[in-house]
Amino acid sequence: MGAKSRKKVLEAQTVKYAAIFAALGDPIRLALVNKLSDGTAKSISSLTDGTKVTRQAVTKHLRVLEDAGLVQGSRIGRENLFELDLRPFKDMKDYLKFVSNQWDAALLRLQAFVEDDDE
Amino acid sequence: MGAKSRKKVLEAQTVKYAAIFAALGDPIRLALVNKLSDGTAKSISSLTDGTKVTRQAVTKHLRVLEDAGLVQGSRIGRENLFELDLRPFKDMKDYLKFVSNQWDAALLRLQAFVEDDDE
DNA sequence: TTAAAATGCAACATAGAGGTTGCGTATCAT
DNA sequence: ATGATACGCAACCTCTATGTTGCATTTTAA
Numbered sequence: 001m002g003a004k005s006r007k008k009v010l011e012a013q014t015v016k017y018a019a020i021f022a023a024l025g026d027p028i029r030l031a032l033v034n035k036l037s038d039g040t041a042k043s044i045s046s047l048t049d050g051t052k053v054t055r056q057a058v059t060k061h062l063r064v065l066e067d068a069g070l071v072q073g074s075r076i077g078r079e080n081l082f083e084l085d086l087r088p089f090k091d092m093k094d095y096l097k098f099v100s101n102q103w104d105a106a107l108l109r110l111q112a113f114v115e116d117d118d119e
Numbered sequence: 120m121g122a123k124s125r126k127k128v129l130e131a132q133t134v135k136y137a138a139i140f141a142a143l144g145d146p147i148r149l150a151l152v153n154k155l156s157d158g159t160a161k162s163i164s165s166l167t168d169g170t171k172v173t174r175q176a177v178t179k180h181l182r183v184l185e186d187a188g189l190v191q192g193s194r195i196g197r198e199n200l201f202e203l204d205l206r207p208f209k210d211m212k213d214y215l216k217f218v219s220n221q222w223d224a225a226l227l228r229l230q231a232f233v234e235d236d237d238e
Numbered sequence: 239t240t241a242a243a244a245t246g247c248a249a250c251a252t253a254g255a256g257g258t259t260g261c262g263t264a265t266c267a268t
Numbered sequence: 269a270t271g272a273t274a275c276g277c278a279a280c281c282t283c284t285a286t287g288t289t290g291c292a293t294t295t296t297a298a
Contacts, residue, residue, distance in 0.1 A: 022144025039225025106158025
């Protein structure tokens, strides 16, 4: 065992993953991600178009996404251009895969048990 | 076009996905999912063990997960046993894949453009 | 039968998310 | 130079998510 127990590490991982999921857990933010998924960086004003909220609200949402590492902004002239960062998405995929794998392993164990019971 | 515009449908999808992501966007709920990922149904009290919150709090979290379709509870005697439902997880995977695909397609278009520029 | 276990229901508290408005500043375009 | 564009900051508001406590109800087990 290292300095941290397995439990602590798992808990830290859980908190990290939860933060990423939470960032996507809002319709407006998910819509922003959709807009940005075409790979091109977009300004705040541009991202506000088509939304039912204020530019300020969108700015706050972008901040949330940025804190979660899902997007990254860079100031160009008078514009603040945001673009997607796919790395956290891979993290989420990995987590979902982990859950599925646990599940599948459980099913296999159950099946083995039942078959064993048949003999 | 059907009765609903594509935009409306997309928006509805986005709201649905956001609800699922939001359900996982909490450390306690994610920990509950972890516990349940071994495939066995567990009672509320059992799920409360190891948590830093009250049974009532866990109950509320389970309700959130249930509303999102991630878990399902069934009353057996004096216990309320909850188990995971993997279907929404597949939905999330699909969404993440969609974003990745958009991204990859964008990169390909960019690459094609650059190569075209080279000639 | 009776104490313990598991849960549900309801009232309550509170911090924070999500949103708006107002105003100031920097930058672009003409 | 100057109006329009894009943005940041800060104050403020409101609602809801999260959590607690208290009490009643149902089941189980000795």
